[in-house]
Amino acid sequence: MGIEVAGLGGLILLILNIWAIVSIVGSGASTGSKVLWILFVLILPLIGFIVWLIAGPRGGARAAV
Template identity: 65%
Template sequence: MEMNMFQLRGFGGLIILALDLWALVSILGSSASTGRKVLWALIVILLPVIGFILWLIFGPRGASRGI
């Protein structure tokens, strides 16, 4: 069976959804202030791919590095 472009996009969408859910659970379970949690959650929800990448770079470890 051959995968067409729509199936490939659907699979990519599921991966993005799973990563965003993982980020949201991590954000909401963190010890950050409520304001930071809300801000990061909104960024990840409104900009799914870019928000996740920004959270990976600046989010959990960025705070401990002083970024």
């Protein structure tokens, strides 16, 4: 049972990280900022996603703070 739960958690994290990367690429941030955010999310998947969710660049229609 534990393996299935861990596998499901990993799949959810993968989907969330893909969503974060797509959102980063579509944001209005500079190219260098996008690259740094993507690397951060890829290298530290869980922590990177949480930090991106709180402080990352937002969608293209919104101005970056």
